[in-house]
Structures are given as C-alpha cells and as structure tokens.
C-alpha cells in the first residue's frame with residue numbers, strides 16, 4: 626500500500642468524478658466490465674450464502690450495475706445504492722434487474738431492519754475516507770454507514786467490500802468504525818505477494834462472528850497467516866476464561882454450528898447437552 630496522488634478519490638467528490646464520461650467507460654470498456662464481474666464473483670464467494678438459494682442482496686456503490694449483473698446471473702435479487710446519477714443512468718440504460726437508489730452511503734442506508742441476506746461493494750468504500758465538504762467527518766460517516774448497514778442485514782449475514790486502501794491507518798479507521806457498529810470479521814488479502822493481483826476484501830459478519838474465509842494465493846493453510854486480519858467487536862466474550870482455551874468452548878461450538886447452518890450443511894439441533902463439559906477419562 627502506498628499513497629498516490631493519482632487516486633481518483635483525491636481528485637474530486639465521487640458524484641463529480643463519476644461523471645458521464647467516466648460512467649460511459651463502464652458500458653464500453655471490456656476490461657473494466659471484466660474486472661467488475663471478477664470482483665463481484667469473489668465477493669459473492671466470500672459471502673458464503675446458502676447453496677442453491679436465491680437471496681436478496683445489497684450492492685453499495687452499485688454504479689452502472691455490472692456488479693449487479695453478476696448477482697442476477699447467480700440467481701439473486703438485488704438493490705443498489707449509488708451517489709452518482711451518471712453511473713445510475715448507465716445502469717438504467719442497461720436495463721439492469723436490480724432496484725436502484727440514488728444516495729450517499731455516508732448518510733446511512735435507508736432500509737428496514739433485517740432486509741438483506743448479504744451485501745457486496747466493489748471499489749467504493751475508500752471514497753468514504755475523504756472529507757469532500759467542510760461538514761464531512763470520515764469517522765462519523767463511516768460509523769453512520771456501518772451502523773445502518775448492520776441493522777439492514779439479517780442476523781448472521783455478511784457484507785464483503787472489495788476496496789483499495791490507501792495505507793494501513795486508513796484500513797484501521799475503516800475497521801474501527803465497523804467494529805464500533807457491531808460487526809466482527811476482518812480483511813482477506815488475495816494474492817498478497819503480487820503487486821498486480823493483490824486484492825483487499827473486508828469481510829464483515831453481522832450478529833455472529835465467524836471464521837474468515839481463506840485468501841487466494843496464500844501458500845500456507847494456517848488461518849492466522851499475515852494476509853488475514855481478524856477482529857471481533859465482542860471482546861468481552863471470553864472474560865473469566867483465564868488459562869482456558871477459547872476454542873471448543875460453548876460460544877465457539879455454537880458459532881461453528883451456526884456457520885455450518887448458514888452454509889446449508891446438516892447440523893444437529895442444539896440441546897442442553899450441546900457443548901457440555903465432559904468429565905476427563907483416565
């Protein structure tokens with residue numbers, strides 16, 4: 626990560642940068658179209674949706690609807706929010722399947738609680754880290770966005786953001802506000818050793834914490850490798866467990882069962898015996 630003066634979010638506010646000329650590229654430039662589709666494919670994979678089910682998804686910074694097209698191809702319904710009228714006009718011209726909403730994510734997501742089964746966002750989140758107006762406070766706008774997104778997701782749903790972070794303090798700003806809003810999760814960095822292929826995905830869990838999916842292009846199978854950073858807003862959960870392993874505790878087992886249920890796998894029903902303490906065998 627290095628800061629660069631060529632970053633689009635430094636040149637103008639998003640509603641100005643994504644003008645008619647920029648928006649046209651999204652319907653004409655085949656490389657651009659392919660990138661949106663590939664990023665969306667990976668984001669959906671990281672959502673870990675139940676197999677074979679059609680879900681209602683939110684696309685934040687949906688732009689011209691190329692990412693939405695991928696959701697449609699996968700059999701999902703979607704709604705998209707974007708701040709640029711030029712980008713949304715391209716989506717309308719392309720007659721995308723999703724419902725389109727003109728809005729600024731920094732002002733919050735205007736949906737009823739529990740509306741969505743998941744959320745994706747492609748190359749949009751880093752725009753929230755800039756103050757485009759005197760009244761803009763990036764931490765506040767990030768918090769407003771994450772807290773309203775959190776409530777619009779069903780419990781156990783995930784939100785996956787592909788983003789281009791400027792530096793590590795920007796990543797910290799983003800993850801801190803996401804945690805404050807109640808999310809757990811972390812960063813998955815695909816192809817961490819390749820300058821060109823390296824991609825950052827912020828994977829957030831609403832309601833329950835889960836294990837981060839494995840990053841692509843990482844050589845080791847160890848889940849705690851440096852291309853994954855996990856955080857949890859539920860820091861007090863393991864209080865009073867001095868010396869005991871958090872793994873295999875009741876919380877850990879319940880979370881694992883819940884995750885497998887969300888993946889559509891067969892899981893035994895919870896009973897009073899679930900995760901009970903067993904006497905040691907000698």
Ligand SMILES: C[S@@+](CC[C@H](N)C(=O)[O-])C[C@H]1O[C@@H](n2cnc3c(N)ncnc32)[C@H](O)[C@@H]1O
Pocket residue numbers: 639640643651661685686687688689690691692693706707708709712728729730731747748749752753
């Ligand atoms: C790289 S484009 C995403 C393109 C989109 N996935 C597509 O298929 O066309 C990023 C989008 O984020 C949107 N965006 C940036 N800041 C935003 C904000 N504060 N609120 C809503 N959308 C925003 C931009 O308008 C732009 O359309």
